[in-house]
Amino acid sequence: MIACSLGAKSREIIFTASATESNNTVLKGIAFANKNKGNHIIISSIEHDCVLNSAKWLQSQGFEIEKLPVDKYGLVNLKDVKKAIRENTILISIIHANNEIGTVEPVKEIGKICRENGIYFHTDAAQSFGKIPIDVNEMNIDLLTASSHKMYGPKGAALLFIREGVKIEPLLHGGGQEFGLRSSTVNIPAIVGFAKAVEICQKEIEKETQRLTKLRDQLIKRVLKKVSASYLNGHPKKRLPNNANFWFKFIEGESIVVALDSYGIASSTGSACSSQKLKPSHVLLSCGLKPSQAHGSLRLSLGRWTKEKDIDYVVEILPKIVKKLRKISPFK
């Protein structure tokens, strides 16, 4: 049934423990299985850390990694994809929808380019699976990563779609589970939960996408209107129905997150101050934001239980918080 929801055959799906594991398997597994053909891999500059760091590791093993730039909305340009392809390119991996800014990439078109050039195409759909429809055949996808807990399933299960005939090495060798591609005792309870989550999402996806898109657009419109010097990150239309990401001038993201939390509103930020790293989010910087702007970013996610009155509440509280933090800030 999970395979069915992607338009794949059940033989083409293996289960892993996390999207991180699936992405690691793709990058390293394709690289090592196809090194006779070439050593050039193309990714985007706004991939998840598990793709970026796998690529970085492959680089240390002698593979060539090319990172495609994105425009201010976080979109990969098809011309850049075509230009980057070389004779020795073996894999192109582009995230389906970005986890921070929600921008949905032109995966179908990129897949077509890959198909025409005989290059494997992988997409990390951890954020998009269950939220927007995916068909691996229609979208020319050879490998796809998806995760259970991102779509209301239990933690500890993820999947990797591997099109029949794709040459790939396993990351884990052992007893030969998952068609020899992922040895380990199978985590049945988590996978059963994952399947149930997929079943529910499939049933609701059309209605839910419409509902959330409407709420999301309302939220974006009202926040931008009520808060001065506020801006939207990501594409206004080509974005996940559940994602809104802003940046506010003169203030810092973590402060906004903690202040919202005290009003019972959960949010997140791509600011450096929320993480162990000094630099702010690589995604926002790739979209051309300056560090001071990226520091002031705020991500609000919508979900199955978000109602219109929740949007009203956020739109009431958020401007107050921004105003107060700006009073404290030296820049205004």
Added chain:
Amino acid sequence: MYTKKVLKHFKHPHNYGKMKNPDGMGKVGNIICGDVMWLYIKVGKTKDDQEFIKDIKFETFGCVAAIAASSIITDLAKGKTLKKVLKTNKDKIVKSLGGLPPVKLHCSVLAIDALKEAIYDYLSKNKKEIPIELRRHHQRIKKEKKLIENKYKEWIKAEERIHKNDKKNQQKK
């Protein structure tokens, strides 16, 4: 992650805002790294002719810890003699806040730096004698600032361009 005391100071910070005609001002931190602290002081004289912090205010761009550290240092410094205030250190701030997460300890250092810079500014503007330790401290901050500026030259230039454009746009409006 944060103690109750930190959150209390974050939610209701003491002594924030701009000060008109301060006697001394300390500007520390860097927008690239995400924390900027500006501290203003007014200096008075006690009956026995000792200089003390008569008033103090802060403006901070930064995370929860940076704002809480700014707030608490104004509490710790207000009403105290300069001599005494110069003995305050980051541990005092951390302790007064009931602790800070390890990655946020630098915020307490930033608050101390801001205070010391404000006092340095006051003393040097009034051509008063500056204790050798304070002078060394000032040199160190200047040096660090230069290092960061060199490291992030391109970014800082871009930031300045943006600020200029913003001002132009505001004027247009």
